[in-house]
Amino acid sequence: MYQLGLVGKPNTGKTTFFSAATLVDAKIAPYPFTTIEPNKGVGYVRVKCVCREFEVRDNPRNSICIKGERFVPVEVIDVAGLVPDAWMGRGLGNKFLDELRRANVLVHVIDASGSTDSEGKPVRPNTHDPLEDVKFLEREVDIWMYQIIKKDWDKLSRSVESGRLSLVKVLAERLSGLGISESHVMKALEESGLGGRKPSLWSGEDLLTFTSYVRRISKPMIIAANKADRDEAVDNIKRLKRELKDEYYVIPTSAEAELALRRAGATGIIEYLPGDGTFKVLKEEKLSKAQLRALEYIEEKVLKRWGSTGVQEVINVAFLKLLRMIVVFPVSDENSLTDHEGRVLPDAFLVPHGTTVRDFAYLIHTEIGEKFMYAIDVRSKRRLPANYLLQHRDVIKIVVRR
Ligand SMILES: Nc1nc2c(ncn2[C@@H]2O[C@H](COP(=O)(O)OP(=O)(O)OP(=O)(O)O)[C@@H](O)[C@H]2O)c(=O)[nH]1
Ligand SMILES: [Mg+2]
Numbered sequence: 001m002y003q004l005g006l007v008g009k010p011n012t013g014k015t016t017f018f019s020a021a022t023l024v025d026a027k028i029a030p031y032p033f034t035t036i037e038p039n040k041g042v043g044y045v046r047v048k049c050v051c052r053e054f055e056v057r058d059n060p061r062n063s064i065c066i067k068g069e070r071f072v073p074v075e076v077i078d079v080a081g082l083v084p085d086a087w088m089g090r091g092l093g094n095k096f097l098d099e100l101r102r103a104n105v106l107v108h109v110i111d112a113s114g115s116t117d118s119e120g121k122p123v124r125p126n127t128h129d130p131l132e133d134v135k136f137l138e139r140e141v142d143i144w145m146y147q148i149i150k151k152d153w154d155k156l157s158r159s160v161e162s163g164r165l166s167l168v169k170v171l172a173e174r175l176s177g178l179g180i181s182e183s184h185v186m187k188a189l190e191e192s193g194l195g196g197r198k199p200s201l202w203s204g205e206d207l208l209t210f211t212s213y214v215r216r217i218s219k220p221m222i223i224a225a226n227k228a229d230r231d232e233a234v235d236n237i238k239r240l241k242r243e244l245k246d247e248y249y250v251i252p253t254s255a256e257a258e259l260a261l262r263r264a265g266a267t268g269i270i271e272y273l274p275g276d277g278t279f280k281v282l283k284e285e286k287l288s289k290a291q292l293r294a295l296e297y298i299e300e301k302v303l304k305r306w307g308s309t310g311v312q313e314v315i316n317v318a319f320l321k322l323l324r325m326i327v328v329f330p331v332s333d334e335n336s337l338t339d340h341e342g343r344v345l346p347d348a349f350l351v352p353h354g355t356t357v358r359d360f361a362y363l364i365h366t367e368i369g370e371k372f373m374y375a376i377d378v379r380s381k382r383r384l385p386a387n388y389l390l391q392h393r394d395v396i397k398i399v400v401r402r
Helices: 014-022 093-100 130-149 153-161 167-178 182-192 206-220 233-243 255-267 289-306 313-322 357-364 366-370
Strands: 002-007 038-050 064-066 071-077 105-111 221-226 250-252 325-333 349-352 372-377 382-384 397-400
Touching: 002 014, 002 093, 002 313, 014 038, 014 071, 014 221, 014 255, 014 313, 038 233, 038 313, 038 325, 071 093, 071 105, 071 313, 071 349, 093 167, 105 313, 130 167, 130 206, 130 233, 153 167, 167 182, 167 206, 167 221, 182 206, 221 233, 221 313, 233 250, 250 372, 255 289, 255 313, 313 325, 325 357, 349 357, 357 366, 357 372, 357 397
Parallel strands: 002 071, 002 105, 105 221, 221 250, 325 397
Antiparallel strands: 038 071, 064 071, 325 349, 372 382, 372 397
16 A cells, blocks of 8 residues: 655644544644654545446445545554654654655645744744744755665775676665665666766765755655644745745645544534535534534634645645556446446556556556456547556456456
C-alpha cells in the first residue's frame, strides 16, 4: 500500500490529523512529544466512483463506496515531532525519521495559528511565524539524509572513479534504507547538474545540494496549514500560500474539526462524508449542548470559511496531484463489471501515472502479467494494446493466455 507520512514539529496536530484520517485512537495532547512511537493506520483517497456512470450497484472489496464516492486505502504514519537541530540529538533526535523510509509522500503539518514556538511549546497565538517551520523542517530532513550519504564519501568516491562502482548504484544503495531508488538518484544527479562532476571534487555544499534534490524527488511534501479554525490562522494562511506558491501545495486544515465530524459520523449522530463541505444532523436529541456548540463552531470557522476541513483534500492532493497517481478499476467481465465471484466493481487501484496496462497486469499478479494478451476498455469495449497508458478512472478487463 502507498504510504503517507505526517511530519512536523511537536504539538501541531499530526496525531489529530492521523486519527481523523484513520479513526485509529492515539494520544493527543496540548504539549510537545505526546507521540513517541509511530502510529500507523489506513486512510483513504477519495475519488468519484464509476458505479453511477455505469448505473450499477457495486460490492467493493479492496476499497469502500459511499454515495458514489470511492475511498481507496493508503497507509498513514504519524511520527514523533521534530525540533530544530534534532540531527544533533535535540528533542528526540531524528532517528524516528527512519520510520518514514517507506513513505511515498510527506505531509508537513504546521500550526498556522502561530500558537506554538519552534519546539512546539504553547505560546500566545501569532507570536511564532509558521513560515519558519517550513524552512526548518526541510533542513532537518536534508541533514538526516546528508549524514547517511556522507559516511565514507572519500572511499566511495574513489571506488567510483576507479571505475569499480557506479555513482548511481553507490548512492542508491546508501539511501535504499530511506526508500530511495536508482531512478530517484539519477533524476537528482541530472536536475542538480552534479551528475557530470567527479565525486571526489564534490564539496560539502555539493553533497547538501544533491541531498536536497533527492529529498524533493523521493519524499515530495505538501503542507497542511492546521488549526485553520482559529481566527489567528486566517492571515497566516494567506501569507503561506503566497510565499510558498512555487514550492508547495498549502492546504488549510482543521484536523480537530475533521476528527469530531468523523467520530460523530461513526456513531450515526450526524451524516458526514470525509471531504464534504457540509454535514447533516440525524439525531439532534443525542447531542449535548457542548456538542451542538462544537458543531456550530465547525460550521462557522471551518466549513463556511474554508469549504471543508481540508484533511481529505490533503490526502487527495498528495496522491492525485503531487504524486500524480490515478485510480483504475479492473474487472473480469466487461459486461457485468464483475470479478470471478460476481462482485461488481470489486477493486479500485491507485497506480502511478504512466502505468501501462501491461504494468498494471503485473501489479495485480505476476502470472497475469506473464500471460497478458491485451486489455479491453470497458467504456468503449475497444481493445487496448499492452503499452496503452492507463487514465484516471479507467475501467479495464485484462485478457490472459490460457
Ligand atoms: N484549534 C485546533 N487545535 C488543534 C487542531 N488539531 C490539533 N489541535 C490541538 O493541538 C494539540 C496537539 O495535537 P496533537 O495531535 O497531539 O499534536 P502532535 O503534532 O501529534 O504533537 P506531538 O505528538 O507532541 O508531536 C492538541 O491540543 C490538539 O487538540 C485543529 O485543527 N485546531
Ligand atoms: Mg503526536
